[in-house]
Amino acid sequence: MKNKLPINCFYFLLTTAMFVVGSQFSGSPSSASVRPGKGHHVKVIPPGSSQGLSALAGAGKPALPSENSSSKSGAGDNDRPASLAVVEREWDGKGLRFEDFALEKGPLSEGQIEELVIAAIKSSDPVERRRAFDRILQEMQQDSFTVEQAMAIRKVMANNKASGEQWRDFDYAWGANDPEAAVAYIEKIPEQYRNGYTGNMLPGLASVEPQIAIDLVAEMEGDLRRRMTGRLIEGLADNDIGVATEYVFGLAENEDPHATQHMRKLAREVVDNEGLEGGLSWAENLEEGPLQGAALWQVANEFTSEDPEAASQWAEQFVGQDQNARLFGEVVREWDDREAAEAWVDSLEPSQGQRDALSAVFGFKGANQPHEAVQEIIDMPVSQDRDFAINGFISGLASQDGESAVIWAAEISDPGMRESAMIRAGRHFFRQDHQAAVEWFNASGLPEDSLSHMAGRKPD
Amino acid sequence: MKKNFLLHGAWIIAAVLSFYIGATFFPAGGNDDKERMATGVRKGPADERGNLTVGKGGSSKASAKRSGGDGVDSGSLEVVKRKLTDGDIESLGEQLRKGTNPIERRFAFTALLAGLTAENALQVRKQIEHMDHRSAEFREFHYAWGAVGGAAAVMFGADTEEDDMSPALTGWASADPEAALAWFNNLDMENNAGFDALLKDRKIPAAGLTGHLMRGLVQGLADANPDTATQFVQDMVASGHEGAEGMIHIVAGAVMRSDSPAEAALWSEGLPEGKMRDMAMNRMAGHFARSDPEAAASWAENFSSEPSSAGVIGEVGQNWARRDAQAAVEWLGSLPAGNGQNIGMHRAMNQWAERDPTAASEYLSTMAASDSKDAAVRGFSSRLAWENPQAAMSWAESIGSDEQRRNAIIGVGRAWSKRDAQGAAEWMVSSGVSEDVQQAILNPPKDEGDARGRRR
Numbered sequence: 001m002k003n004k005l006p007i008n009c010f011y012f013l014l015t016t017a018m019f020v021v022g023s024q025f026s027g028s029p030s031s032a033s034v035r036p037g038k039g040h041h042v043k044v045i046p047p048g049s050s051q052g053l054s055a056l057a058g059a060g061k062p063a064l065p066s067e068n069s070s071s072k073s074g075a076g077d078n079d080r081p082a083s084l085a086v087v088e089r090e091w092d093g094k095g096l097r098f099e100d101f102a103l104e105k106g107p108l109s110e111g112q113i114e115e116l117v118i119a120a121i122k123s124s125d126p127v128e129r130r131r132a133f134d135r136i137l138q139e140m141q142q143d144s145f146t147v148e149q150a151m152a153i154r155k156v157m158a159n160n161k162a163s164g165e166q167w168r169d170f171d172y173a174w175g176a177n178d179p180e181a182a183v184a185y186i187e188k189i190p191e192q193y194r195n196g197y198t199g200n201m202l203p204g205l206a207s208v209e210p211q212i213a214i215d216l217v218a219e220m221e222g223d224l225r226r227r228m229t230g231r232l233i234e235g236l237a238d239n240d241i242g243v244a245t246e247y248v249f250g251l252a253e254n255e256d257p258h259a260t261q262h263m264r265k266l267a268r269e270v271v272d273n274e275g276l277e278g279g280l281s282w283a284e285n286l287e288e289g290p291l292q293g294a295a296l297w298q299v300a301n302e303f304t305s306e307d308p309e310a311a312s313q314w315a316e317q318f319v320g321q322d323q324n325a326r327l328f329g330e331v332v333r334e335w336d337d338r339e340a341a342e343a344w345v346d347s348l349e350p351s352q353g354q355r356d357a358l359s360a361v362f363g364f365k366g367a368n369q370p371h372e373a374v375q376e377i378i379d380m381p382v383s384q385d386r387d388f389a390i391n392g393f394i395s396g397l398a399s400q401d402g403e404s405a406v407i408w409a410a411e412i413s414d415p416g417m418r419e420s421a422m423i424r425a426g427r428h429f430f431r432q433d434h435q436a437a438v439e440w441f442n443a444s445g446l447p448e449d450s451l452s453h454m455a456g457r458k459p460d
Numbered sequence: 461m462k463k464n465f466l467l468h469g470a471w472i473i474a475a476v477l478s479f480y481i482g483a484t485f486f487p488a489g490g491n492d493d494k495e496r497m498a499t500g501v502r503k504g505p506a507d508e509r510g511n512l513t514v515g516k517g518g519s520s521k522a523s524a525k526r527s528g529g530d531g532v533d534s535g536s537l538e539v540v541k542r543k544l545t546d547g548d549i550e551s552l553g554e555q556l557r558k559g560t561n562p563i564e565r566r567f568a569f570t571a572l573l574a575g576l577t578a579e580n581a582l583q584v585r586k587q588i589e590h591m592d593h594r595s596a597e598f599r600e601f602h603y604a605w606g607a608v609g610g611a612a613a614v615m616f617g618a619d620t621e622e623d624d625m626s627p628a629l630t631g632w633a634s635a636d637p638e639a640a641l642a643w644f645n646n647l648d649m650e651n652n653a654g655f656d657a658l659l660k661d662r663k664i665p666a667a668g669l670t671g672h673l674m675r676g677l678v679q680g681l682a683d684a685n686p687d688t689a690t691q692f693v694q695d696m697v698a699s700g701h702e703g704a705e706g707m708i709h710i711v712a713g714a715v716m717r718s719d720s721p722a723e724a725a726l727w728s729e730g731l732p733e734g735k736m737r738d739m740a741m742n743r744m745a746g747h748f749a750r751s752d753p754e755a756a757a758s759w760a761e762n763f764s765s766e767p768s769s770a771g772v773i774g775e776v777g778q779n780w781a782r783r784d785a786q787a788a789v790e791w792l793g794s795l796p797a798g799n800g801q802n803i804g805m806h807r808a809m810n811q812w813a814e815r816d817p818t819a820a821s822e823y824l825s826t827m828a829a830s831d832s833k834d835a836a837v838r839g840f841s842s843r844l845a846w847e848n849p850q851a852a853m854s855w856a857e858s859i860g861s862d863e864q865r866r867n868a869i870i871g872v873g874r875a876w877s878k879r880d881a882q883g884a885a886e887w888m889v890s891s892g893v894s895e896d897v898q899q900a901i902l903n904p905p906k907d908e909g910d911a912r913g914r915r916r
Contacts, residue, residue: 004467011471018479122718124683125634126600127573127607134570137563165596173563207561238561273558435882 096128101135107144108135110152117156120166133166140173147181150174168200175204175235179212195224199231206235210243226258230265237269241282244269252291260294267298276302280314293323300327304334311335312344319351328353329392332360355385359392366396370404377408387412394425402429406440422446426454544575546583553587569597576601578609582616593622606631606680611643614673619657626676633680637688644677671703678707682714689714690731697736705736712743721748725759733768742771749779756780757791763800770800777804778811785812789823789836797832805832806839813843824855834859838868845875852876853887866897873901 096119101112108116113136120133136153139145157166174182182201189197198216206213217225217232229251236244248266252259271279279302283295296318303311308331315331318324328348335341345361348354365373373393380386390412398405405425412418422444430437434455441451544552555568572584584601591598605613606628614632617625633640649655649666658664674696681689689711696704708731715724725748728740741763748756753776760776763769773795780788785808792804812820820840827833837855844852849872856868873893876884888898 007467008471011468011475015471015475015478018475019481124714124718126596127604130566130570130573130600134567137566169563169566172561176561176563204561273560275558433881435880 096123096132098131098135103138103142107142107146108139108149110149113139113149113152114156117153117162118160121157121160121162133169137169137173140170140177145178147178150178150181167196171197171200172204172207175201175206176208177204179205179209183212183216195227199228202228202231203235203238206232207238210236210239210247214247229256229258229262233262233266234269237266237273241270241274245282245286249287249291260290263291263294264298267295268302271299271302276306288323290323293326296324297326297330300330301334304331308335308337308340315353316348319349319353322352325352325356328357329360332357333363338364350385355388358385359388359395362389362392363396366393366398366405367400368396370397370401382413384414387414387417391417391421394421398425398428402426402432403436403440405429406444410444419446419450423450423453426450430455543577544572544580544584548575549580549583549587553584556587557590573601573604576604576608578605578612581605581609581613593624598622598624599627602627603631603634606633607635610636610639614643615654618654626672629673629676630680630683633677634683635680637681637684640677640680641692644673647673667702674701674704675707675710678710679714682711686711686715686727693736694732697734705734705739708736708740709743712740716744716747721751722755722759724748725756738768738771741769742775745772745775746779749776750782753780753783753788761795764795765798765800767799770798770803773800774803774807778807781808781811782815785809785815785820786823793827793832797830801832802835805836809836809839810843813840817844817847821855829860831861834861834864838864838871841868842871842875845872846879849876849879849883850887853891869893870897870900873897874904877901 096115101108101116116132116135120129120136123129123132139149153170157170162170171182174185182205186194186198186201202213202216205216213232213235217228220228233244233248236247244266248259248263251262256262267279267283270282274282276299279299283292283299286292286295300311300315303314312331312335315327318327328345332341332345335344342361345354345357348357362373362377365376370393373389373396377386377389377393380389390408394405394409397408402425406422406429409418409421409425412421423446426437426441426444426446429440437455441454549572552568552572556565556572559565559568569588572587576584585605588598588601593599602613602617602624605616609616609628610632613628614625617623617628629640629644632643647670649659649669655666655669658669659666678689678693681692690708693704693707693711696707712724712728715727719727721744725741725744728737728744731737731740745756745760748759756776757780760769760772763772773792777788777792780791788808789805789812792801792808795801795804809820809824812823817840824833824837824840827836837859841852841855844855852872853869853876856865856872859865859868873884873888876887884901888901
């Protein structure tokens, strides 16, 4: 008996070990199955193609299990009520074994990065493309993520022509997750890609390090600064709407000529992030003035496209507030029921907002019913309303008939509005018939320097 | 001794059985691996409501700086694959709509797709219905729903305003081509009440809707297997379906995405001869040339004497000229004379004129009179006309072939009239061009403007 105890112990341990080995053995993934794929056609190895890519092109793409497919949802389903055609299938993607790339398995190797990025660009399945790229973005959020990994991702993305959206997401994520490296890379990236990269990365950076991002833009000049300010505002809004709002008010205090444009951009971001209700509440509670006007103008646009009736009722609270007049025109422009929009404008009490809305009504008519609009304008007495109607009318007409538009613009009685309307219409006229436009300009009485605003473009 | 043998034998059998049981019923991480999908979501440990949340990894550099700022779960990004509860779906939808940055919103969307089933599809759809129906997310949702829901997912779109039937059919066809094909082939819209909302209420023509769905089907078949898609398009062409040849572009797009340009070019070459093959080869030639013009040129040379493949030479010439016009033109000059060479010269010179009209005109001056020179001058002058119509007209007038010269003069004259009507009119008076040419200049075909508009 004593002799058998060690033997039994030995065998017991062996049996236990075999159980463990068995369970481990069956769980190891096959590296051969990691490619996304599809079964098809002629296959050649092009000069310079990578192993990963050729494997990608050749592998077979499995369809979902047949017992879940044609037998349940095949021919004849269109004759049955839709609810009966529901099949029991789960969406597992088609090629990549995502479990092989699980976060628990540690940082992605260069080879895994290559496989994922190639799948994200080249998989025939859009959902698989999305998931593969998501895994890359997750990797970027890990403490272990390195600049070397970032560069490896960028290289594979560039070699395989990643989409603009993928670049935007990658650059944003880099700015958000490794601000220092992402900012340093601005100096390293080839010049032709620098602005694109900076524009993508900046909102990510601003979403976590607002001040660094603000300082970065402050060092820029001219049109680049204007464009990057827009991207900066996106990121600041991702960080904190209050910070972003303060920033835009600061721009206005520093007499940035594009402050209202930036405020509209911010308003769009606020509606995106906070929803329409949040956007309305934010805009209504801003300090009164031109910036609030710009914000209301933008949220009016978003509100009208969602619910024009409700938007028009909401807009009426601003009747009589000249600084908010432009939102009335925006409601009209976005309202797809033209008759309802016109009826609403007719119901408004006379005000700057009502005139702006009237201008928008005639803008639509100028583009779509010019003869009807002309008759209505002829019937109107000389007045501010008539000026606004003509001003809107030529905006719609000029792209089709610049010559008529400049003639109508000259009918506006207010000198300032007349001149700017003539220049606006003249720009189209110059594009349509340069020579005739030159003759018109010479007789128009417009200042010489306005010529460059109109005649600067070559024909399309 | 015999007892000992039995004891050893029994233990060995027990060990083997143990291995088998371990391998079969208790695979290491097997259940985890099957259930876990790296889709960017897991049960948020900090979420007291038990809802799924997505967000940054808790230890990430940036999230450490933002911790507590956005209310997003700070767990790692794994999904425990289980059916999404109603609360999960609502919670992910909320993050999709109001996530504080695009990456969070993206992860929330992917998590919704990962948990999508035929049963919860309608609830998931509610979370994405605020999106533009042309957006990638909206289309991808319907693609995924089509893949799990088949006909039900497609027919759901019959009662909605958005374009969701086509992407659903694409997803279905990509996952189960046979079933989707059979469904499509058995479609009888006019006698199927499910289509009433589209055909009777919205008055969409059945033929138009069939074409629309067919494009979705071809895309899905191409996603699964371009050969199947090609065969389907061929069958449609053979059965006289109007415009079916053009659907080869959908297949070509799928091949271009997954294959290298060289592979894609070979795929197009292997198609059966005819209009469909010509269209596919032209498309691939341009794609190949943008990637590697010299390799594309070597490939295209195989077809330089095939009249039906003239477009291939043209595409390579044009796209190569965007990078290196002189090299492109010299290559074209080395090809056998013919329509392909002429089309290529026309397009390459048009490109060159845009980039460097001086160098282009110098090269033209060295060319011997020939049909290909006439084509080159015509391509050059048609572009130059927008910058320098007088010089362009001089070049147009130098063309040897009467017909080519007339067409070139008309083309330049029309551009000149648009740019400077008075200058063009003065030229017409002094040039002595025939009355019919003057009329052709002053009265361009109406659809020319439309075509330009479409291209823009």
